[in-house]
Amino acid sequence: MSETILEVRDLHVAYGAIQALKGVSLTVQRGEITTIIGANGAGKSTLLRAISALVRPTRGVIRYETSDITRLPPHRIVQMGIIHVPEGRRIFAEMSVYENLLLGAYSQWGRDLDERLERVFAIFPRLKERLNQRAGTLSGGEQQMLAIGRALMARPRLLMLDEPSLGLAPFLVREIFQIIRQINQQGVPILLVEQNAHMALEIAHRGYVLETGRMVLTDTAANLLRNPAVREAYLGG
Amino acid sequence: MVRQIFWCGVAIAICWALDRLLQAAVYGQWFGWLTDYTYRAFILVPLLFITLAVSLNLINGITGQFSLGHAGFFAVGAYLSAGFSVYFASGWLAQVPPAWQGVAQFGLLLMAALIGAGAAALFGLIVGIPTLRLRGDYLAIATLGFGEIVRVLFENLDLFGAQRGFTGIPTWVGFGFFWYALLAMGCIAVSRNLLKSTHGLAFLSVREDETAAEVMGVPTTYYKVAAFVIGAMFAGAAGALLAHREGSIYPVDFKLDISIVVVTMVVLGGQGSITGSVLAGAGLKMLEELLRLLPVVTLFGREFQPSDFRMLAFALVLILMMIFRPQGLLGHRELSWATLRRWLSRSPKRASVPPAETPSLSSEGEQMRQP
Ligand SMILES: Nc1ncnc2c1ncn2[C@@H]1O[C@H](COP(=O)(O)OP(=O)(O)O)[C@@H](O)[C@H]1O
Ligand SMILES: [Mg+2]
Numbered sequence: 001m002s003e004t005i006l007e008v009r010d011l012h013v014a015y016g017a018i019q020a021l022k023g024v025s026l027t028v029q030r031g032e033i034t035t036i037i038g039a040n041g042a043g044k045s046t047l048l049r050a051i052s053a054l055v056r057p058t059r060g061v062i063r064y065e066t067s068d069i070t071r072l073p074p075h076r077i078v079q080m081g082i083i084h085v086p087e088g089r090r091i092f093a094e095m096s097v098y099e100n101l102l103l104g105a106y107s108q109w110g111r112d113l114d115e116r117l118e119r120v121f122a123i124f125p126r127l128k129e130r131l132n133q134r135a136g137t138l139s140g141g142e143q144q145m146l147a148i149g150r151a152l153m154a155r156p157r158l159l160m161l162d163e164p165s166l167g168l169a170p171f172l173v174r175e176i177f178q179i180i181r182q183i184n185q186q187g188v189p190i191l192l193v194e195q196n197a198h199m200a201l202e203i204a205h206r207g208y209v210l211e212t213g214r215m216v217l218t219d220t221a222a223n224l225l226r227n228p229a230v231r232e233a234y235l236g237g
Numbered sequence: 238m239v240r241q242i243f244w245c246g247v248a249i250a251i252c253w254a255l256d257r258l259l260q261a262a263v264y265g266q267w268f269g270w271l272t273d274y275t276y277r278a279f280i281l282v283p284l285l286f287i288t289l290a291v292s293l294n295l296i297n298g299i300t301g302q303f304s305l306g307h308a309g310f311f312a313v314g315a316y317l318s319a320g321f322s323v324y325f326a327s328g329w330l331a332q333v334p335p336a337w338q339g340v341a342q343f344g345l346l347l348m349a350a351l352i353g354a355g356a357a358a359l360f361g362l363i364v365g366i367p368t369l370r371l372r373g374d375y376l377a378i379a380t381l382g383f384g385e386i387v388r389v390l391f392e393n394l395d396l397f398g399a400q401r402g403f404t405g406i407p408t409w410v411g412f413g414f415f416w417y418a419l420l421a422m423g424c425i426a427v428s429r430n431l432l433k434s435t436h437g438l439a440f441l442s443v444r445e446d447e448t449a450a451e452v453m454g455v456p457t458t459y460y461k462v463a464a465f466v467i468g469a470m471f472a473g474a475a476g477a478l479l480a481h482r483e484g485s486i487y488p489v490d491f492k493l494d495i496s497i498v499v500v501t502m503v504v505l506g507g508q509g510s511i512t513g514s515v516l517a518g519a520g521l522k523m524l525e526e527l528l529r530l531l532p533v534v535t536l537f538g539r540e541f542q543p544s545d546f547r548m549l550a551f552a553l554v555l556i557l558m559m560i561f562r563p564q565g566l567l568g569h570r571e572l573s574w575a576t577l578r579r580w581l582s583r584s585p586k587r588a589s590v591p592p593a594e595t596p597s598l599s600s601e602g603e604q605m606r607q608p
Contacts, residue, residue, distance in 0.1 A: 052451075052452055054448060054451060054452070073456070074451040074452065074454070075451070075454045075455065075456040075457075078452065078453065078454030079454055083452070084452040085452075086448065086449065086452055090446055090448060090449035090452075091449070092441075092442055092445045092446060092449060093445070094441075094445055095438070095441065095442075095445070099438055102435060102438055103438055103439070103442050103450075103453050103455070104453060106435075106438075106439060106453050106454050106455055107453065107454030109435070150453070154453070154454065
């Protein structure tokens, strides 16, 4: 019996005259990985940005657990446990790996920081080796690990990942997806945006297909993988 | 906390002792070159500009908001503190018995400085909030406008002497070194502590990537306004000291040139580097003074003082800096005991590098409070 943790209803977002989202609805169930697949420019990033209040919707409602968070400022949303790993990682390149991780914990400052740090190191041992290194000098894969590690420092209750596989070598993509699944198995619900539809649907429980600002399809991930239309458009036939 | 108070006391004592020593040297003509003029030009004014540069560094360097309005905060502090002293405090002081004059003067100066700082901080808040939506060039233009409006306002208020200048301000700062040095040290200490705390990381995160800071839950608006307010406060206090040392202030003392010079200092020193702001703040002011010593040149049939070209020189410095070393002379580096020790221990004899320690979080955990 699954339970809804996030619900987006009839969301509209515009950038000036450009309607990026035209009435999008979606739910995320507790304990699950939910993925949004869609072509470049479909509005996937915009949807995540709207949930974390980086852009303001013109219409629609975003509910998290029992509260309406549509109008909250970004830092309140982070405090509630919705942690967004933005597209392109956006680590603080001038700061050390350690400082990046500390900033990750900004919203949940507390006594168990060392413990959280150890948990991040258990998942990403490489970050521990690079702790005092400037984050900008890390490789692409390590930067993605840092971005996710930094998000974990905030004790996420819903983790939103925007294209974590972007620009990574295939073996690293597999490693990152393995880690996403591992984080989910530790009980963190995940909302995963991906262009790499195949990998995303392999690890997700449920999937949504976004096309030019509209949700055109939703089903279990397993069904989507078998769906001829999805195979045709997103999985290369 | 006890340690901070201890060092605070040490700093005050040192400033006071140096003040006395300098005073004896200047008035007693101990050295030929140390005259009232060189003291003012090479010690006092550089100290003032250290405060201005380090305080602008909070706004411009640390949160990355490009402000061209620092002279405005400087002016607000100078004029409002002077207004308080001229119209209220002087009258109060007259009623104090002679034996208590010294103490009363000290207290009133402190009050005037706090009023100047507070008024400037309030203006920082007033300017900081609406300009939050602005970035880059637009923020620069808006703050430039603010600085000019403030100056024009004082230029037209008879209460503050208008164009004739505001004169008759009690010169309670006296010789000056003590107060100027104390303010500069206070400004450096506050900046340093801000940067050392985890709040410092939050400030820096706003400069580096505002969106990333936002998704970390950093209330970026709060930090940007806080930087404006604290930076403005120190500029205001500097203005108050200037007014109460010189005894008179003029609208031209707060022209746009000042804002530009201070921005040049921050950029030159490396945006975000306190050490850089200190060095560039003092260095540039001394250089400007040295320019005055050059002989007059005749160009196109007109005589020019080489220091007339200082704005041109600053513009050139800024442009060259952006081309060859956009991070400033020091970049993000700071001078501290730790770096000094590292330099010293980097002697060739010791080849082995000690392993980097894993910093522990527990000590820093207490420093950060949720705003
Ligand atoms: N800051 C912006 N300003 C204007 N248009 C934007 C902006 N960001 C995205 N868009 C537009 O909104 C649409 C959706 O973009 P985005 O959410 O980034 O798509 P996706 O993440 O699926 O590739 C695109 O047409 C894009 O051009
Ligand atoms: Mg995107």
